[in-house]
Amino acid sequence: MSNLTKTSIIGLFSGPNPLFLVSILKFNNLTMQKHLFLGVEAIGQGAIDGGMSGVYAYPGTPSTEITEFIQDNLLAEKRNIHRKWSANEKTALETALGMSYAGKRAMACMKHVGLNVAADAFINAAMTGINGGLIVTAADDPSMHSSQNEQDSRFYGKFAMVPILEPSSQQEAYDMAREGFALSEQTKVPVMLRITTRLAHSRAGVICKEVLDENQLSLPTDPRQFILLPAIARRKYKGLLASQELFLKLSEESKYNCYEDGEDKSLGIVACGIAYNYLMEHYPNDSCPFPVVKVSQYPLPKNYIHCLNQECDKILVLEEGAPMVEEMLKGFFANGTTIKGRLDGTLPRDGELNPDLIAKALGKELFQEFAIPEVVANRPPALCIGCGHQDVYVAMNEALDKYSKGRVFSDIGCYTLGALPPYETIYSCVDMGASITMAKGAADAGLVPSVAVIGDSTFAHSGITGLLDAVNEKSSITVVISDNESVSMTGGQDSSAFGKIESICMGVGVDPAHIHTIVPLKKNHDEMVRLFSQEFAYDGVSVIIPRRECIQRASRRKRNEK
Amino acid sequence: MTIEFGKTTIQLINQRMKSDIILAGVGGQGILSIATVLGEAALADGLLIKQAETHGMSQRGGAVYSHMRISDQPIFSDLIPGGAADLILSVEPMESLRYLPYLSETGYLVTNITPFINIPNYPEIGKVMEEIRKLPRFIAIDADTIAKEVGSSRASNMVMLGAASPFIDIEFSKIESGIRTIFERKGESIVNLNLEALRRGRAFAEENR
Numbered sequence: 001m002s003n004l005t006k007t008s009i010i011g012l013f014s015g016p017n018p019l020f021l022v023s024i025l026k027f028n029n030l031t032m033q034k035h036l037f038l039g040v041e042a043i044g045q046g047a048i049d050g051g052m053s054g055v056y057a058y059p060g061t062p063s064t065e066i067t068e069f070i071q072d073n074l075l076a077e078k079r080n081i082h083r084k085w086s087a088n089e090k091t092a093l094e095t096a097l098g099m100s101y102a103g104k105r106a107m108a109c110m111k112h113v114g115l116n117v118a119a120d121a122f123i124n125a126a127m128t129g130i131n132g133g134l135i136v137t138a139a140d141d142p143s144m145h146s147s148q149n150e151q152d153s154r155f156y157g158k159f160a161m162v163p164i165l166e167p168s169s170q171q172e173a174y175d176m177a178r179e180g181f182a183l184s185e186q187t188k189v190p191v192m193l194r195i196t197t198r199l200a201h202s203r204a205g206v207i208c209k210e211v212l213d214e215n216q217l218s219l220p221t222d223p224r225q226f227i228l229l230p231a232i233a234r235r236k237y238k239g240l241l242a243s244q245e246l247f248l249k250l251s252e253e254s255k256y257n258c259y260e261d262g263e264d265k266s267l268g269i270v271a272c273g274i275a276y277n278y279l280m281e282h283y284p285n286d287s288c289p290f291p292v293v294k295v296s297q298y299p300l301p302k303n304y305i306h307c308l309n310q311e312c313d314k315i316l317v318l319e320e321g322a323p324m325v326e327e328m329l330k331g332f333f334a335n336g337t338t339i340k341g342r343l344d345g346t347l348p349r350d351g352e353l354n355p356d357l358i359a360k361a362l363g364k365e366l367f368q369e370f371a372i373p374e375v376v377a378n379r380p381p382a383l384c385i386g387c388g389h390q391d392v393y394v395a396m397n398e399a400l401d402k403y404s405k406g407r408v409f410s411d412i413g414c415y416t417l418g419a420l421p422p423y424e425t426i427y428s429c430v431d432m433g434a435s436i437t438m439a440k441g442a443a444d445a446g447l448v449p450s451v452a453v454i455g456d457s458t459f460a461h462s463g464i465t466g467l468l469d470a471v472n473e474k475s476s477i478t479v480v481i482s483d484n485e486s487v488s489m490t491g492g493q494d495s496s497a498f499g500k501i502e503s504i505c506m507g508v509g510v511d512p513a514h515i516h517t518i519v520p521l522k523k524n525h526d527e528m529v530r531l532f533s534q535e536f537a538y539d540g541v542s543v544i545i546p547r548r549e550c551i552q553r554a555s556r557r558k559r560n561e562k
Numbered sequence: 563m564t565i566e567f568g569k570t571t572i573q574l575i576n577q578r579m580k581s582d583i584i585l586a587g588v589g590g591q592g593i594l595s596i597a598t599v600l601g602e603a604a605l606a607d608g609l610l611i612k613q614a615e616t617h618g619m620s621q622r623g624g625a626v627y628s629h630m631r632i633s634d635q636p637i638f639s640d641l642i643p644g645g646a647a648d649l650i651l652s653v654e655p656m657e658s659l660r661y662l663p664y665l666s667e668t669g670y671l672v673t674n675i676t677p678f679i680n681i682p683n684y685p686e687i688g689k690v691m692e693e694i695r696k697l698p699r700f701i702a703i704d705a706d707t708i709a710k711e712v713g714s715s716r717a718s719n720m721v722m723l724g725a726a727s728p729f730i731d732i733e734f735s736k737i738e739s740g741i742r743t744i745f746e747r748k749g750e751s752i753v754n755l756n757l758e759a760l761r762r763g764r765a766f767a768e769e770n771r
Contacts, residue, residue: 036601036611061617145616202614202629202640203601274640281639355643367645370662373693375685377656379588381622382680417622491617 037206039199042170043109043137044069046177051212053104053132054082056092058461059490060111061146062200063139067109068491079214082106085487087496088432088461089114093121096134100190101226103218104132105181112140112151117432117462119156125190126160127236128226132215133181134190141197142321142352146489148412148429150350152321157192157298161240163247164192164298165256166273170204172256172296178209187247189240196320198352199274244299252303256296259304264289268312270305271295272325275318278358300325309337316361317341320353382417388548389415391520391528392482393423396451399532400425407447411435411463413455414489414550415482426453433462439477440470448476449536456483460497464504470541471509478535478542482520484550492553505543514538520546578635579609581731582642584661585628586652588678593653595744596723597628603732603740604632614640623680625657632732651726653705653719654678655690670729671700672767674722701725701767708762717759724763728771734764 037045044066047055057067070076071083082099086092089110096106110118115138122136138153157164165180167173176193184191224232251257269288271279272295279292291311293304308315315337317326326341340346346361347353359366383390392415396408410416410426411434418425428438439452454463459481470477481501487493497504505515516531518524528546535542583600587593597613604611614629629642644663650671652658658673665671673694677687694700705721712721720741727737738757745753 034605036605036613038615065617198614198640201617202612204612204637204640205605205610277638277640281643284635284638354641355639359643367666368663369645369667370665370697372662373659375656375689375693376659377681377683377685379623379625379657379681381589381624384622414622 034205034207036203037170037174038065038201038203039167039170039173039195040065040139040201041069042174042206043177043193043195044073045206045208046174046180047107047135048073048076048079048081049174049208049211050178050181051105051214052081052107052181053079053214054096054099054106055109056082056086056096056099056106057109058086058089058092058114059457059487059493060089060114060139061490062141062195062197063109063111063114063137064490064493065200066137066139068493075211085493085496089118090121093118093125093136096136097121097125097128097130097190100130100132100134101220102132104215105134106132107135107137107177109137110139111147112138112153113147113149113431114138115153115156116151122156122190123160124228126162126240127228127233129188129236129240130184130190131218131220131225133184135177135180135184135193136190137177137193137195139195139197139200140321143197145197148431150321150352152324153192153194154298154321154324157194158324160190160192161244161247162189162192163187163250164194166194166296166298167199167256168271168273168276168294168296170199170202170206173199174206174208176256176296178212183250187243187250189243194273196274196352198320248299248302251297251299252301254297254301256294257301257304258294259307260288260292260294262289262291265291265311266314268308268315269293270308270315270317270319270325270329272317272319274320275353275358278353278355279318279362281355282359282362282364295325300328305329312337314338314340316346318347318353318358318361323349380420382420383414384551386551387414388484388520388546388550389418389482390423391522391525391548392453392480392546393418393425395520395525395528396425396453396480396532397423398529399536400451403449403536407442407449408451408453409435409438409442410452411454411458412489413458413487414484415453415455418453432458433466436463436466436470436477436479439479440466440473440475443476444473448539450475450477451536452477452479454479454481455488456481456485456497456501457487457493457495459501459504460495464508467505467510467541467543468508474540476539476541478532478538478544480532481543481545483545483547484553485547486550486553488550488552492550492556501545510541510543514540514542515545516543517545517547520548578633579731580631580633580635581649582647583630583632583649583651583726583730584642584647584664585630586650586657586661587626587654588657588680589622589624589626591626591653591678592719593626593628596651596653596719597630599720599723599737599740599744600630600632600730600732601740602743603736606739606743607732607736609634609732610637612637612640625660627657627661632730649726649729651722653722655687655694655702656685659690659693665697669699670726671697672722672726672729673700673702674705674718675702676704676706699771701770703763703766703770705763708766709759712759712762713755717756720756720759721763724760724765725767727760727764728767
């Protein structure tokens with residue numbers, strides 16, 4: 001269990017206070033080193049301590065800080081662990097696979113939608129298998145605190161047929177990152193480590209363990225292991241299918257899964273990952289009357305689940321994300337054990353879990369004395385005062401004034417806030433890079449002018465191929481690359497295309513006469529409006545690059561220089 | 563009550579200690595600096611901590627909060643259940659009210675009174691204070707003015723921590739050493755400034771509780 005630094009002894013004494021709780025606070029020579037880590041920091045430290053040689057990632061909440069932690073870590077620097085940002089999650093995962101091919105341990109990190117981008121590499125990495133241990137850390141964002149959707153990455157693990165580790169505490173997150181490489185080498189496939197926002201961005205005490213050595217450089221013993229020509233791939237697929245039995249056995253024997261018996265068999269509970277915490281919140285000191293199966297390693301431990309099914313007529317499934325386990329247990333035919341969870345309304349179908357929802361599901365009374373007064377207004381996030389994107393939107397609105405609304409397609413970043421008042425300039429935000437491609441599609445359909453607003457890092461991530469499509473067909477679109485020279489929304493990480501935006505556009509084939517750069521400032525407002533109007537009227541691909549360093553990054557830089 | 567027994571320190575405590583605190587404010591107001599000092603104090607006191615934070619929106623002027631849970635027993639949920647918070651500590655008055663459903667019957671609301679107006683429909687501050695004054699236990703403190711008197715408006719958050727300290731079950735001396743540890747590298751005068759801010763905040767709360 002996490003968070004235990006002390007042994008508690010209950011002693012009975014006679015006298016005015018008959019019951020004392022004695023707590024041994026510290027053994028001076030045996031003080032266990034405890035760090036207060038965020039879940040993401042625990043993973044970063046665990047991976048380093050697990051002998052990792054490289055972390056590959058693209059910034060994405062709630063996964064960003066894993067890589068930032070490793071970038072700031074002294075041992076990572078001493079060992080020269082690879083820790084620079086990748087252009088996108090696909091290149092990140094492929095590069096990690098390359099390191100694994102060469103025999104060393106690697107980790108790729110991303111948010112849940114990032115796994116969509118890396119999916120081709122992920123599914124096929126399960127097919128090739130690995131050489132050096134490979135962990136794919138997927139950080140999901142239920143309740144979409146900073147995402148376009150709330151998808152459940154466990155489905156990808158299931159789809160790829162690889163083991164999944166889902167910690168229920170910061171200590172488990174550390175242990176799983178540290179031991180995950182060995183598990184990957186044992187199972188010969190990548191291992192998914194799945195966390196959610198609440199664990200990722202929550203701090204708790206973690207005990208660190210012995211630091212392991214990195215692997216040596218060594219190529220796969222089977223020289224054709226990574227070649228997925230159909231003839232080879234068919235054999236490998238049979239191998240992957242046959243391995244499922246081993247993965248199941250490992251889950252059933254895993255220290256991360258367990259069956260906690262309870263006297264009251266009227267209800268059995270399956271608690272996955274962080275949901276286990278919310279359950280234990282209501283039953284401190286091992287007071288849960290119901291039998292509980294804790295699941296933190298997949299495939300599902302059939303042994304425990306079958307045991308629960310035998311003992312109980314009703315099973316409540318608590319899991320963060322989609323009702324994946326719930327659906328598996330429920331099955332198609334509604335006979336046999338009653339399964340309760342998100343699908344029957346016991347828990348809400350969408351959104352993240354919290355202790356109050358679990359309390360309600362358990363039939364416990366909720367106490368809330370005070371309500372939110374009506375006077376409290378919504379305070380949504382907004383562009384920082386002085387941000388360059390603001391100047392871009394003000395100029396763009398003026399230049400578009402004579403056209404009908406709904407022709408500006410946008411992308412994912414701080415500039416997405418241009419959808420909100422007072423700008424209301426942009427009308428789409430779907431996935432990384434979709435601004436350019438959707439603008440082209442709309443232009444193909446006859447909506448001209450068609451404008452795309454994209455950031456510098458998003459452009460590097462997945463805008464270039466869309467621009468190539470537009471250039472090849474001489475589409476009538478204007479691409480506005482609002483360049484603040486940083487991956488800003490996630491905290492100001494280095495942007496891959498820094499210093500290269502113009503040359504990339506020219507390399508892709510945009511006519512240099514229609515590539516313009518301007519500094520987005522109030523004093524340049526009229527010039528920006530003129531530039532926008534000119535290029536909106538042009539029947540071909542134009543690229544306008546308003547460029548000014550992100551003010552947050554600039555102020556951090558100045559503070560550090562002092 | 564503490565007993566030294568060879569190399570082992572045994573502390574006798576006769577009931578569970580817990581402090582569930584909601585920190586509230588607007589992105590950029592630095593509520594996590596309060597959490598850092600408290601976290602340091604709790605660790606020094608041998609206590610267990612869990613602390614959930616909002617990231618991402620923290621620079622974008624949106625509402626931010628942090629759940630801080632301190633106990634001598636293992637803590638499970640990172641989030642505080644509804645009606646279980648012993649304290650809401652807010653650096654902005656309207657934000658203090660946003661988390662009222664978490665406040666327990668006997669809980670305290672401690673808030674700064676200076677509004678942070680970055681939305682067009684911010685309510686009339688009189689109405690906000692009226693709602694605060696309806697509560698059975700609250701402290702409304704002008705932390706910004708006190709911080710300026712002490713020597714720097716940037717010490718405002720430490721004034722807030724001081725004002726909340728009577729309602730947090732950690733020895734005050736441990737909170738003071740938390741400040742020393744966190745601000746150490748900024749030099750003696752900054753440490754002292756923040757300690758003074760802390761004490762002034764506490765004094766205000768003691769007088770007005």
